[in-house]
Amino acid sequence: MNDVRPIRAKSGTNHEGTSAHNRRVMIDALRINGALSRADLARATRLTKQTVSNIIEELERDGLVSSQEAVRKGRGQPSTPYRLVPEGAFAIGLQIDRHVTRAVAVDLVGNVLVRDEAGLPAGGPSEGTKVILDLVAGVRAELAGIVQQSEKRLVGLGAAMPGPFGVAGSGDDPWMMEAWQKFPLLETLTAGTGLDVGLQNDAAAAATAERMVGAAHGLDHAVCLFVGYGIGAGLILNGELYRGANGNAGEIGMALLFADGKSTPLEHRASLASLYQYLSIDPADPDLHAHINDLASRGDPGIDTWIEAAAADLRWSIHLVETVFDPQTVILCGSAPEALVNRLIAAIGPLLPSIAERRGRTLPRLQPGMADPWSVALGAAAGPISRAFDPHFAAILKDSL
Template identity: 75%
Template sequence: MHDISPIRAKSGTNQEGTSAHNRRVMIEALRLNGALSRADLARATQLTKQAVSNIVEDLERDGLVVALNAVRKGRGQPFTPYRLVPEGAFAIGLQIDRHLTRVVVVDLVGKVIARADAGLRLDEPSPGVQAILGLVADVRRELAGISAQFERRLVGLGVAMPGPFGLKESDDKWMMPAWQQFPLLETLAAGTGLNVGLQNDAAACATAERIVGAAHGVDHAVCLYVGYGIAAGLILNGELYNGGNGNAGEIGRALLSPAGPGSTPLEHRASLASLYQHLGLDPTESGLYEALGALALAQDPRVISWVERAASDLRWSVHLIETIFDPQTVILTSSAPEALARLLLQAMHPLLPSIADRPVRRLPRLQLGSTDPWAIAVGAAAEPISRAFDPRFSAILKAG
């Protein structure tokens, strides 16, 4: 089927006892490329045709793939393409931020099926978690209302919230200390009966970009997320990199001047929280997103002055990211309105010289990604789907 573009896929293995890994390889190939024939899958994954046929039959039986109508090209034999069944699996994504929470249900290919949101109080995790459990129950009822069997196909709950995680107790409001010290994952698991995973918000945003955004099909990308705080989601060798403690990419904590009195972290100067402070806005206000969008479209002088200052600091962060990670591209993502994000992107140019400043490039050094305020919740939902279906070396070890 793919006569021109190369098929993106990891290699399977024809060794005995590796069927779990090979299933994941096949699912990922279909997710990345769309419909493929058995011959396409065999060539791309380096599995035998018999192994591919066996796995395809298993996936069909499990309701994860479906055969499409046979296709004939030229004088050759007709072939049957296969695609993923979106309704084959579902997951719930939960974003917890300083003043709000968002919950989504997505299907196997990342389409949002249901969503809900509510306000949160920064220092009150107990009532906040009860509100979250209510939202989760609401979207599960909505999913079950579409089809009773869909709710039974939930593979887990992914949670995204600001990091860093696991540090010593702090009264730094940027780190949501009350929520950090609360038994969040245990409470959510007990209240939902689902497997629960946690990642920082930038990692979730990078996951969303990898599935349906600017990082789709890119093996080396860094998503620079500008929200209430700032962090970077790292896609290295085609996989999300979280670091040893789940804190990789916490660039918002990087100091803009030598440590000591007066030293300032990046996110204290270039995040949306700093913009709210600059404009005298309450981040809990309803309609804040629309108000910021209107100010940006009008090029309000107060917004422009913040953009110019923030862009200078973010330009330095791009230089740092390029120097350390050598990505194919840096993707600016944000929970800000698109008009504001575009002003920021424009003001960050020209970029500083770096090792990424090469004459021949397929992708721009810096590009705009998602400004959808729901992107982090969608990325959080992708985590349990990835855990269940993406190829990992651990799948080979478990099979052995």
């Protein structure tokens, strides 16, 4: 008869939470606006000059910001702008895809300093784990060779792979990566690297990358449609990546479309996997990327038919995410070859009518994002950077300190 009913409550906060938040707000302001003086920061954050001075001094000691030359701008003492120091922090990003794994080392402002990739053997996680850990170790070592003390400033390892996670399996759908999705990847990577490890799906990683250095920079509401082996949406809501209750938010590739009397997941119609199937190409081919890029740029008739069909599905997907999320803009990105993404964007227009057609819009409804095979790894690395330095609710709470 013991009372085991757990009490659920949000965590409180204290002085540490306050100052942690204010530090993050400073960093965020410098990231969005570029270099700013203490007085600028005080006005923008509504903190006092004195508080800003204290925090800036501390950030400078920590090597996260540094002063630039004073600038005169009219009457009054010249201001000293401060900027983010790229070498202030680093993170490793890891992409696990069907046949390849890629790792990058990224700095505080999103520069990619090291990149490396390796083929993934067919044996699944039991075979692949060693390849991945070796790859990460290599990138880490190379970073240490470029930057002194990089290990001390390494905030974590972000991993990205196609989702969804934890779903009651549909058997062994070849479109999914079930073996990897069920594998205890977080635990394995944590044990194998000793780093703080995070995991997200590839669309979420792409969105994180777009927010740090791409088209979503400084936006609080954006949806990144990510065309990779599958298709997914990375969601920036209220300035943060939205993960859903189980980390599977935005898995629109699993959405069923009804046409010709049967239902098909969007992923089977508009994704690289569908293109490979349509063209009967082996997705394990190492020259795949260049090959597809070539076909797309010279307008191969075979691929053109697929582009038309996929563009129609994407047009509808854009309409849908606009309707459901009401974002400031939609960004089309992918690990697809750039020529293909450009062809798709050209074929998508004009967009379907939606609530995004507002009086006084400033941003385009659709913008091209990164179309780079490395963007997912970059976004994966951006995850730990964001967790460590961006302002967000959870960072204030005591249970995060």
